[in-house]
Amino acid sequence: MQISISLQIILSILVLIILVKLILSWIKKNERNKKIEWMESQKYTILHILVPRDNEKSPTAAEQMFASLHGIFHPDAKWQEQISFEIISRDKYIHFYAHVPTHFKDFLEGQxxxxxxxxxxxxxxxxxxxxxxxxxAVGCELILNKNDAYPIKTFQSFEVDPLSAITSVLTKVNDDEQIWIQIIVKPVSDSWQERGIKFVESIRGGHSSEKKNILLSIIKSFINFVFELISVAGSSSAEAKPVEKVSEVKLSGPQEAALKSVEEKIVKLGFSTKMRVALLSPDEYAGKAKTAIVAGVFKQFNTNNLNGFEPTKIVSGREFIKSYQKREFYDDGYVLNIEELASLFHLPTVAVETPSIVWAGSKKGEPPADLPIEGSADPDELTIFAKSDFRHLVHRFGIKIRDRRLHMYAVGKTGTGKSTMLENMIIDDIVKGKGVAVVDPHGDLINHVLNFIPNSRVNDVVYFNPADRDWPVxxxxLENVDPDLKNIVASGVVGIFKKIFGxxxxxxxxxxxRNTILALLDNPDSTMLGIMKILTDKDYRKKIIEHVKDPVIRDFFLNEYEKYDxxxxxEAIAPIQNKVGQFLSSSTIRNIVGQPKSSIDIEKIMNEGKILLLDLSIGRIGEDNSALLGAMMITKIQLAAMRRTNIPEEERRDFFLYVDEFQNFATESFAVILSEARKYRLGLIMTNQFIAQMDEVVAKAIFGNVGSIVSFRVGATDASFLTKEFEPVFEPNDLVNLDNYHVYIKMAINGVTRPAFSAITLSPSKGETTNIExxxxVSRERYAxxxxxxxxKIQAWSDEQYRLAKNDFADKDEKIRKILYDERKGSKVINGYNEIKDQAGKKWYIAQEAGAKKSEENQPVESPVKNKAKVEEVIEDKKESRTSDEARDQENIKPDNSNNNHHQNHNQRVKETFTRNKKTPDTRELKSILAPILERKFQSRKQKDTNQGLINVDDLKKFTNPPSNINNSVINNDNDIKTLKADEVIKFK
Incomplete structure (x- = not known):
């Protein structure tokens, strides 16, 4: 009877347990659905994490991050938010992501x-x-093979970063395959640590550490309890058994070590965790094989006497991928502490040499607190050109006008975005009505700018395009230079040619x-064409010197240059002739610089805020021509700025000069512009590709005077140099790895240079117009x-200079040279005179030699008497009223010291012969005087010179200025070396 009752009780209890189980299952399912509904109602954000290649942060940093993230735990919340950390390989590149509730995004970023x-x-x-x-799609989950109280192997026990093995296996995919690794975590309460303590106690008490079915354990315990009750009821006389004391089981060394590891694990914060591995491949079979390989790499965290990972069955189909996409985590998972999680997920360091990791290109720097962002200042006073990119601080910003007066310099490789930044700033200035000048050696920048000039500013544009050959500006x-600024102009022009001469x-x-340019500056209407002429044309040179006021310049030409051998x-002027001649030989350039009156007034352009566009395309006018014109224009702008001294500073209108690839135009005098331009309200914005393009003097001026420096991506050499400007925030590797349009800026703000920060320049402007044509x-009509x-006009100027020089300076020496021009070749005997023609084609008559035959056939074209009078007039002594300078010039070159007396005697004889009774010199008498000189020179030259067939006749010139072409001995001008063949000297004698 008692047994029957006991069975009924047991059956009733079993039914009750089943009902409880069913109820609990329904409740659990209902809670699961609610949890799913709650999780799907949350908004999530995907964060892409890039780390610099030189990262040296160990997994300990990740451990600290997870410890901080535990702060999202809400003890009173029904459900906990979760964060998924993911490593994927796609297109053969490895990326690191975080999937986080949107309201926790900033918190995660901060940690x-x-x-x-x-x-x-x-x-x-x-x-x-x-x-x-x-x-x-195929995949599996990774679960622990023991109770989660046991720890896995952590990074503390690895000699090599365990992430290296994970990233290495991720590279073993084809181009059309992807591998995804997902680690979902959510913080748990400290109750898991209490369970861990009980777990340790149970092991020490001799209980198995294997996982048990909780429900079966409860049923078994309950049945044992019932049988004990029956047993007690059936034997009332039985004595109560004493309670046995449970003694600790003696454990082996490995068991003790394992329990010690458990105790070490549970002292740290824990996260409930779920891990998945998914693989996408065109071949399902190959995908499963590779999934097993990826899952197998996590066995590096396994330890025999502790814990480890094992994959669940690899499944295929969209259901698994759907769970991955939703980041499903509805069960309790298993608990890993922060050290274990840091071992599984941390950012790669320099020790991880996997080649396919997507690294951060360069560091980001925090902008200054007083950065002039858009909307913080008057729009007309702020030029927007970039946006900050430091973390979540993304703001469009610009530079104030007062800081632009301190100048801006940008450097970076070609194609990195320098011209786009200039374009945006130029367009902003134009739209706001500011005065600008743009010097462009390529033409593309100006072509883009022309597309954005509004209708209201069409008439303000001065378009200077030397390639527009039919309409030269x-x-x-050299025009209209202030006397106080002449030396600056000369230095500028000299610097221009110095840069090109190399x-x-x-x-x-x-x-x-320098003396040549200063001489030309003292003469009205002088142009660059005068440089060649003054050096090679004695007549023109004398005409120019007449107007030179500077005694030093006069003395140079009269007493030094004229007496050069x-x-x-x-040899001295050959480089000038080479370069200047090459410059002026181009009709395109000559038609521009050869106009005495400039059609563009730089000073007016600056003071009225107009737009000067200098299209100096190297591809269309040549590199040297582009450099010369650009440097000259910059020099002229400098002069115009310096003339603003007559305008009160507060009334000086800001004018901005943009120079792309400015190294093409930068001379040593450029340093003066940088140091002085600010006070004249001239702001420079310059760009070039690398620092070595600049002269050392210019480079020092740039980095010593420029208020704002912008670096795009540069080479290693420049990076090392620029680091001095951008440290301690940025290093050389950062400057080398900048992406296009990304920059580092050290900017002047309110007159004070702030620490460097990172930014992204703005995209090209939009809103083109149709005003180019x-x-x-309009520019052609006004300025060309x-x-x-x-x-x-240029030809007329050249002819006029020749005529004036011939009339003004046909002095004794010059006329003798013309009279004796090719005396014998082509001469005619007319009425007792030799008729010859000078270089200009004019006829002259010299008394015939004694015994010479007279021609009765030829009749004189001009009156011999008249021309004879001309000759007699020529040979008169110069009057004493001539200036001392002219007298010194008349002597030209001093005789050789070794034969000084001999030369003086012959010189006197020649002079006496030419002046005696105003008699016209006959050829025989002239030759008899000159023969000893020629003979002496010839013998001397024959002994000393290896070129024995030639003789220098400069000594002959300094007495008589003999013909510049005798017996086919070609002489181009007075500056060439004059030689006669030896046999011709004998004939001449």
């Missing part, structure tokens, strides 16, 4: 930045939303060229002249 300050975090689209319907750098430059050349003079036509008209 990551706290441990990894140099990382880049950006919000991106979920990569699992991409179309991969053409691929087969007049530009004379290795052929020397102090003597600079000395001659012809060979020495030729109209702008070009037809080509034929300009060339006619």
């Amino acid at each position: 990551i930045y706290a441990q990894y300050p140099t990382v880049e975090i950006s919000e991106v689209e979920d990569y699992t939303d991409d179309d991969f319907s053409y691929l087969k 007049g530009f004379n750098v 290795e052929s430059w020397g102090p003597r050349l600079e000395y001659i060229l 012809p060979k020495f003079r030729t 109209k702008i070009i036509n 002249k037809p080509r034929s008209f300009v060339e006619e």
Whole structure:
């Protein structure tokens, strides 16, 4: 009877247990659905995490990050938010992501930045939303093979970063395959540590550590309890058994070590965890094989006497991928502490040499607190050109006008975005009505700018395009120069040619060229064409010197240059003739710089805030021509700025000069512009590709005077140099790895240079106009002249200079040279006179030699008497009223010291012969006087010179200025070396 009752009780209890189980299952399912509904109602954000290649943060940093993330735990919340950390390989590149509730995004970013300050975090689209319907999906989960109280092997026990093995296996995919690894975590309460303590106690008490079915354990315990009750009821007389004391079981060494590891695990914060591995591949079979390999790499965390991972069954189909996409985590998972999680997920360091990791290109720097962002200042006072990119501080910003007066310099490789930044700033200035000048050696920048000039500013544009050959614009750098600024102009022009001459430059050349330019500056209507003429044309030179006021310049030409040995003079001016001649030989350039009156007034352009566009395309006018015109224009702008001293500073209108690839135009005098331009309200914005393009003097001026420096991506050499400007925030590797349009800026703000920070320059402007053709036509009408008209004027100027020089300076020496021109060749005997023609084709008559035959056939074209009078007039002594300078000039070159007395005697004889009774010199008498000189020179030359067949006749010139062409001995001008063949000397005798 008692047994029957007992069975009934047992059956009733079993039924009750089953009912309880069913109820609990329904409740659990209901809770699960609610949890799913709650989780799906949350908004999530995907963060892409990039770390610099030089990251040295160990997994300890990740451990600290997870410890901080435990702060999202809500003890009173029904459900806990979860964060998924993911490593994927796609297109053979490895990426690191975090999937986080949107309301926790800033918190997660902050914790990551706290441990990894140099990382880049950006919000991106979920990569699992991409179309991969053409691929087969397979995957599995990773679970622990023992009770989660046991720890896995952590990074503390690895000699090599365990992440290296994970990333290495992720590279073993084809181009059309993807591998996804997902680690979902959510913080748990400290109750798991209490369970861990009980677990340790149970092991020490001799209980198995194997996992048990909780429900079966409860049923078994309950049945044992019932049987004990029956047993007690059936034997009332039985005595109660004493309670046995449970003694601790003696454990082996490995068991003790395992329990010690458990105790070490539970002292740290824990997260409930779920891990998945998914693989997408066109081949399902190959995908399963590779999934097993990826899952197998996590066995590196396994330890025999502790814990480890094992994969669940690899499944295929969309259901598994759907769980991955939703980041499903509805059960309790298993608990890993923060050290274990840091071992599984941390950002790669320099020790991880996997080649396919997507690293951050460069560091990001925090902008200054007083950065002038858009909306913080008057729009007319702020030029917007970039946006900050430090973490979540993304703001469009610009530079104030007062700081632009301190100048801006940008450097970076070609194609990195320098011209785009200039374009945006130029367009902003133009739209706001500011005055600008743009010097463009390529033409592309100006072509873009022309597309954005509004209708209201079409008439303000001065378009200077030397390649527009049919419509040359007049530009004379020597025109109307303030006497106080002449030396600055000379230095500027000399600096321009010095830059181009390169290795052929020397102090003597600079000395001659500087004096030449200063001489031309004292003469009205002088142009660059005068440089060649004054050096090679004695007549023109004398005309120019007449107007020179500077006694030093006069003395140079009269007493030094004129007395140069012809060979020495030729060598001295050859580089000038080469470069200047090449410059002026181009009709395109000559038609621009050869106009005495400039058609563009730089000073007016600056003071009225107009737009000067200098299209100096190297491809269309040549590199040297582009450099010369650009440097001359910059010099003229400098002069115009310096003339603003007459305008009160508060009334000076800001004008901004943009120079792209400015190294093409930068001379040593550029340093003066940088140091002085600010006070004249001239702001420079310059760019170039690398620092070595600049002269050392210019480079020092740039980095010593420029208020704002912008660096795009540069080479290693420049990076090392620029680091001095951007440290301690940025290092050389950062400057080398900048992306296009990304920059580091050290900017002046309110007159004070702030520490460097990172930014992204703005995209090209939008909103093009259709005014280009109209702008070009208006500019032509106002500032250019037809080509034929300009060339006619230049030719007329050249002819006029020759005529004036011939009339003004046909002195004794010059006329003797003309009279004796090719005396014998082609001469005619008319009425007792030899008729010859000078270089200009004019006829002259010299008394015939005694015994010479007279021609009765030829009749004189001009009156012999009249021309004879001319000859007699020529040979008169110069009157004493001539200036001492002219007298010194008349002597020309001093005789050789070794034969000084001999030369003086012959010189006196020649002079006496020419002046005695105003008698016309006959040829025989002239030859008899000159023969000893020629003979002596010939013998001396024959002994000393290896070139024995030639004789220098400069000594002959200094007495008589003999013909410049005798017996086919070609002489181009007075500056060439004059030689006669030896046999011709004998004939002449």
